[in-house]
Amino acid sequence: MAYDTIIVDSRDGVGLITLNRPKALNALSSTLIAEVSKALDGFEADEKIGAIVITGSEKAFAAGADIKEMSSLSYMDAYLGDFITPWDRVAQCRKPVIAAVAGYALGGGCELAMMCDFILAADTAKFGQPEITLGVMPGAGGSQRLTRFVGKSKAMEMCLTGRMMDAEEAERSGLVSRIIPAEDLIDEAMKTAKKIADFSLPIVMMTKESVNRSYETTLKEGLLFERRLFHSMFATDDQKEGMAAFVEKRTAQFSNK
Numbered sequence: 001m002a003y004d005t006i007i008v009d010s011r012d013g014v015g016l017i018t019l020n021r022p023k024a025l026n027a028l029s030s031t032l033i034a035e036v037s038k039a040l041d042g043f044e045a046d047e048k049i050g051a052i053v054i055t056g057s058e059k060a061f062a063a064g065a066d067i068k069e070m071s072s073l074s075y076m077d078a079y080l081g082d083f084i085t086p087w088d089r090v091a092q093c094r095k096p097v098i099a100a101v102a103g104y105a106l107g108g109g110c111e112l113a114m115m116c117d118f119i120l121a122a123d124t125a126k127f128g129q130p131e132i133t134l135g136v137m138p139g140a141g142g143s144q145r146l147t148r149f150v151g152k153s154k155a156m157e158m159c160l161t162g163r164m165m166d167a168e169e170a171e172r173s174g175l176v177s178r179i180i181p182a183e184d185l186i187d188e189a190m191k192t193a194k195k196i197a198d199f200s201l202p203i204v205m206m207t208k209e210s211v212n213r214s215y216e217t218t219l220k221e222g223l224l225f226e227r228r229l230f231h232s233m234f235a236t237d238d239q240k241e242g243m244a245a246f247v248e249k250r251t252a253q254f255s256n257k
């Protein structure tokens with residue numbers, strides 16, 4: 001499959017999507033979003049793929065939605081065209097998706113990273129929601145997901161001032177799971193994704209579903225959801241294999257059944 005705005009690769013059970021519009025700092029054009037969606041469709045359908053990494057360049061994960069493309073949109077273009085909704089494909093991915101962020105993750109770039117399951121940040125990463133400087137507000141989840149990650153005070157300040165957060169502040173405030181030296185970012189992201197891909201895929205997918213459910217429901221309902229999934233895992237071959245391997249002091253060979 002030929003792509004114009006991304007590079008798609010896979011190894012060791014991990015799918016890698018590299019955003020590739022260097023001249024526009026990986027601005028998220030509609031073509032780029034459509035191509036990311038297509039690549040995700042391919043990885044979801046490929047039973048050899050157990051986890052996915054989305055990354056950008058050293059300078060920019062992505063500098064936001066493509067301002068040149070959207071600047072002349074009318075309200076009806078945005079509303080009837082359902083602008084931004086196709087981006088949801090990333091959040092709806094059933095397999096785990098890691099964002100490996102170096103450089104700028106601004107506006108839609110920060111929002112795209114937050115749609116992934118967790119963010120690994122290079123020490124060069126900079127996160128921000130500068131939409132206010134363009135006369136708009138975040139439109140792909142920035143005012144909602146960022147608030148859940150970092151709390152109201154910091155999210156409000158970032159959305160209202162457009163201030164950027166560096167990697168240290170992003171880690172301290174819970175936006176990213178870890179900081180990695182920039183030169184090691186891709187290797188570390190691929191290693192982390194491979195670790196996940198080596199586990200049982202259905203168990204990984206259910207675990208992802210359960211953690212995500214905690215954002216969308218009450219604690220009581222979430223705990224019930226978790227308990228039901230946990231019980232259902234005793235119907236899998238992989239639970240039998242995983243526990244037998246522990247008892248027999250060997251490495252588990254999961255069959256995704």
Ligand code: CAA
Nearest residue numbers: 023024025027063064065066067068107108130138139140
């Ligand atoms: N859309 C389109 N083009 C962009 C872009 C964007 N979001 N961000 C950068 N570019 C382009 C620039 O126009 C420039 O192109 P030309 O060479 O053709 O002029 C090229 O990328 C390089 O950018 P700069 O020269 O500006 O690079 P810099 O190093 O001086 O600055 C930057 C880097 C601080 C990231 C700056 O480019 C910038 O502020 N970009 C815009 C960030 C932004 O406002 N993002 C939010 C977009 S709105 C949004 O995302 C809405 C939403 O919630 C969905």
